[in-house]
Amino acid sequence: MCAMSSSRNLSEAYGQAEYVRKAYRNSFSDQIVADIYGNAEQITKHVLSSKGRHRIGFDQIIDNLVTSKWFGYPLMILLLVGVFWITIEGANIPSGLLASVLFAFQDQLTLGFQWLGAPDWVHGVLVLGVYRTLAWVVSVMLPPMAIFFPLFTLLEDSGYLPRIAFNLDHIFKKAKACGKQSLTMCMGFGCNAAGVTSCRIIDSPRERLIAILTNNFVPCNGRFPTLIAITSIFIGGAIASYSGIINALVISGMILLGIAVTLTVSWLLSITILKGEPSSLVLELPSYRRPKIGAVIYRSVIDRTLFVLRRAIIIAAPAGAVIWILANIYIGELSILSTVAHTLNPLGKLIGLDGFILMAFILGLPANEIVMPILIMSYLSTGSLQDFASLEELRNVLVSNGWTWLTAVNVMLFSLLHWPCATTLLTTYKETGSKKWTFLSFLIPTLIGFSACFILTQVVRMLGLA
Amino acid sequence: MILSAEKKSLLWQNYFGVTIRNDQLSIALAGNPNVGKSTIFNALTGLHQHTGNWPGKTVNNAHGSYQYQKKPFLIVDLPGTYSLLAHTVEEQIARDFLCFANPDVTVVVLDATSLERNLNLALQVFEITPNVIVCLNLMDEAKKKNLVIDVPSLERELGVPVVATAARQGKGLEELREKILQVATGLLQPTPRQIKYSSDVESALKELLPLVENITNNSLSPRWIALRLLDGDQSFLESLSNFLDIDQVSFQDWEESKCAQ
Structure with a gap:
């Protein structure tokens, strides 16, 4: 009987504790942890001393700076902008070079096919379809990746990323999510599928689900090149003298927006379908290391750049062929491609895109890497323009297809906020084991993507800015 | 215990x-x-x-x-x-x-x-x-x-x-x-x-302590239980009631065997 009453006592005490907890303005669990640390600090002060000169470690100085209340965030943003500035400035020239070399080779290919007497459609599928798509993928995507990934790996290797997680923990807590989520987001920068898998490090099922559902809001390897290409082609180009820094700011802004959306959605989930309080995390900040150059180059070039490029090429090559075929088979007046694009056009226009862009995003479901190539292919296959020497020409193609700055911004927004790629969806299904959550991980970004573009477009149009 | x-x-x-x-x-x-x-x-x-x-x-x-x-x-x-x-x-x-x-x-x-x-x-x-x-x-x-x-x-x-x-x-x-x-x-x-916790925590503990004192017959520190209640630590409460149940079952066994005698 005594034990029976102890169960009852427990629930009674629990009710009272709930009451006391609610009455306290701060979180008791935070206060308790802080007090434990305070006690430990006090004891340590009494018993620990350093022989000889008291030396404040190099690590300590840097840590105080990068995780400081005032300098932490500005430094983070500065680094972000810096990395993108170097990427975009650095990628311009090799991009142009690669494009001119690859497209010069296309002319040779065309001559070769003519010399062989190959039928027109073979030349069309292989050269205008497959080769031209590949040439665009390589010249637009390779240079930024080859610069961005080593820089990112350098930050990762030096031990800076855990400090980012540390800085962000506080705001994640505000959003009632787990600080570890920022680490899964760092993984997501590489690949959202990998990011979703890395959510296993979060122990609370509630927080893990939140992290999985929002991982897609950080742009992955596959979407970075799209963002970088569009800003360099379109946004920065408009203001020539400061283009590099403006591009860097735009991309950093996109990432910050992604983080903001992540936090907002996490918070919304936390107060609706995934209710609960955040748990705290223990993060051991590793000491700073001098990055091993060999390892950085290997990891960034082999693991990341070539991996993404290979994936893009494997999917883009057949996609290029299919798109060329679709663009050259006519039903009545219009090609199949144009028919589909025209069907999607009203919806596209409503959110400041057009039918081709929307179609490119839909066809890009297997891999985000191919959204840009598909888009360029579809524009090229319908237009009369054939040869390109520089990104400037690409800009002309886009403008002649009715692009304005608003279209460019909307494409970037939509790229950041649209549905996850098929691999990520599959991984989400594997990790959650639930069709419902997988569907939600598709639905949430899709809705946000559509509404963000819709609202922006309507507001800008109403103000008569574009 | x-x-x-x-x-x-x-x-x-x-x-x-x-x-x-x-x-x-x-x-x-x-x-x-x-x-x-x-x-x-x-x-x-x-x-x-x-x-x-x-x-x-x-x-x-x-x-x-x-x-x-x-x-x-x-x-x-x-x-x-x-x-x-x-x-x-x-x-x-x-x-x-x-x-x-x-x-x-x-x-x-x-x-x-x-x-x-x-x-x-x-x-x-x-x-x-x-x-x-x-x-x-x-x-x-x-x-x-x-x-x-x-x-x-x-x-x-x-x-x-x-x-x-x-x-x-x-x-x-x-x-x-x-x-x-x-x-x-x-x-x-x-x-x-x-x-030593800060005064807010200590006074909240004082409020809870009388309620938890009898839960485990002092085999587990009441202060620890009260602290976890303040944390709102669900996993500890689950474990606690789990182990209380074990205690309870064996207690009943003991009572039944006594009745059988």
């Missing part, structure tokens, strides 16, 4: 996957990850080890036995954790073991090169059980980093025996065995320092 030897071995078997003989003195080995806990475990037990998983968990469970001064000891290597506030499965296992398995001695292994961070765990263990020994490991590395730790004054601050070791070199292990024996047999009774 205050348990009879038979009940204890049954509980250990069923809930912690550890087989303990009635005559064995039990030791729990706790500590942060990477503090040389396993080195100490291996040094103490040698080849007399069993490894497996914690029941229902995918976390390794290692336990082993040794003899010292003709006394048999059973030592359980808990998962490496930074705290006992149960954010991870490892922390939950370590906490449940310390709270409900009632080992005779708990050895908390600390990394002497980062004392402050490691003390957090020790202070939390102090709240659960008084029979604690602090093992200050990696003293060799601390020396290399020119860190000097005043062991006698740390002992005074903490109120428990502190043994400085460099387990990889085998230093200090004899003293550790001796201290374990003394605490396990009750020859030495540590009075571990209790964490």
